[in-house]
Amino acid sequence: MPIQINTSLKGKEFAPYTVTVERGRIKDFARAIGDLNPFYLDDRVAAASEFGDVIAPPTFPITFRDEHADTAAFLKELGTDISRILHGEQEFELHRPIRAGETFVCRPKVSDIYEKSGKSGAMAFVVRETAVTDREGELVATLRGVTVIRL
Amino acid sequence: MKYAKVYADDVNVGQELPALVKGPIQQIQLTRYAGASGDFNPIHQDDEFAKAAGMGGVFGHGMLTMGFVAQAVTDWAGAGRVTKIGVRFQGLVRLNDVITCTGRVLGKSSKDGTHLVDLELWAENQKGEKIVTGKATVALPSREG
Numbered sequence: 023m024p025i026q027i028n029t030s031l032k033g034k035e036f037a038p039y040t041v042t043v044e045r046g047r048i049k050d051f052a053r054a055i056g057d058l059n060p061f062y063l064d065d066r067v068a069a070a071s072e073f074g075d076v077i078a079p080p081t082f083p084i085t086f087r088d089e090h091a092d093t094a095a096f097l098k099e100l101g102t103d104i105s106r107i108l109h110g111e112q113e114f115e116l117h118r119p120i121r122a123g124e125t126f127v128c129r130p131k132v133s134d135i136y137e138k139s140g141k142s143g144a145m146a147f148v149v150r151e152t153a154v155t156d157r158e159g160e161l162v163a164t165l166r167g168v169t170v171i172r173l
Numbered sequence: 174m175k176y177a178k179v180y181a182d183d184v185n186v187g188q189e190l191p192a193l194v195k196g197p198i199q200q201i202q203l204t205r206y207a208g209a210s211g212d213f214n215p216i217h218q219d220d221e222f223a224k225a226a227g228m229g230g231v232f233g234h235g236m237l238t239m240g241f242v243a244q245a246v247t248d249w250a251g252a253g254r255v256t257k258i259g260v261r262f263q264g265l266v267r268l269n270d271v272i273t274c275t276g277r278v279l280g281k282s283s284k285d286g287t288h289l290v291d292l293e294l295w296a297e298n299q300k301g302e303k304i305v306t307g308k309a310t311v312a313l314p315s316r317e318g
Contacts, residue, residue, distance in 0.1 A: 047209070054202070054209035055240035056195060059176065061252035073253055080243040080255040084236050087211050104214055105226035109235035113259030119252075166259070172227075 024173040027135065027146040028101045035131040039088040045122035048078045051085060078120040083154060083163050084112070086128050100148065102171045110147060111168040117161055126162060129153045133166075137173070144173040179250055181281065181288030181313040188278045190292070193245040196271040198233055206237045233266030238305050242294050245274035250290070250311040260294065260307030271299045276309070288315050 045065075052062040060067040061077055068076040097103050120126075134149040147168055154163040203217045212234055215222040223231045239260050246255055266272060276294040283289070294307045 050209040054206040055237065055244060056202070057240065057244040057247070059244075059247060059252050077253050079240065079252075080247065080258050081236060081240045084212075085210055105216070105222070109262050111259065111261045112236065112239055113257070114255075115257050116255055 029135045032135045038129045041086045042125045076122040106172045108170045110170040113166040115164040126154045146171040180316050182316045190249045190276040192275040194273050195241045197269045235262040242274045254311040256310045258309040260305045264304045288313050
């Protein structure tokens with residue numbers, strides 16, 4: 023019995039939330055990938071660089087999660103659960119490097135929900151976009167992720 | 174060569190990025206990536222959970238592979254140069270897989286003193302199966318400044 027996805031969530035905007043980029047988190051993230059670039063890991067090299075401090079790897083904004091958001095509740099509202107979801111696509115637009123110590127506001131929304139049948143059966147696609155702005159209100163990054171739900 | 178500065182002037186369309194080889198992927202790396210990224214989906218940690226979910230066992234976070242692909246770009250172009258990177262996840266990374274990430278220069282453009290290079294990217298496993306495909310844009314310095 024295939025599950026029914028609640029497509030009325032298309033356009034849903036989540037509450038904005040704040041994130042602070044922790045120096046140690048950048049380093050843990052880079053090391054977990056096995057990326058030992060000194061601009062991520064070496065405070066002295068980074069301080070002497072054009073960036074002035076340690077910067078984050080391109081995919082680091084994926085860590086910008088809302089600590090208070092209940093992912094399981096959102097999946098339930100969609101009509102699914104964590105065992106059925108896969109990451110289909112991910113994109114980052116990076117308007118400038120992200121430095122240790124910076125604070126950003128993240129505004130996520132569901133930009134699209136659609137269904138398609140592929141070789142592995144019927145799937146639903148949930149597109150989420152998150153705009154990341156700095157203290158001056160300048161857009162720093164945009165994340166676009168597609169979650170695939172196996173129906 | 175690694176972390177050498179690349180100038181837009183020296184980049185040619187069709188040129189390939191040096192391949193970055195990652196793995197063999199171990200469970201500890203998936204656990205470490207879960208902690209660092211905050212993605213604790215048990216499908217990447219718990220073999221029984223992954224089997225019950227119909228996935229045939231544990232597999233790597235797509236975002237970890239994307240991190241490898243992004244590293245292939247920054248090892249070549251330098252840290253802080255990526256203005257856009259996007260991928261499609263096309264295959265699963267299994268434990269003990271060896272992942273090779275590389276790319277190719279698709280095009281170059283200059284506007285208002287910014288020199289952009291468009292790249293095609295991909296990662297494949299030891300069997301030659303595509304794991305991710307994608308694109309990126311990097312902003313590179315020019316020799317004229």
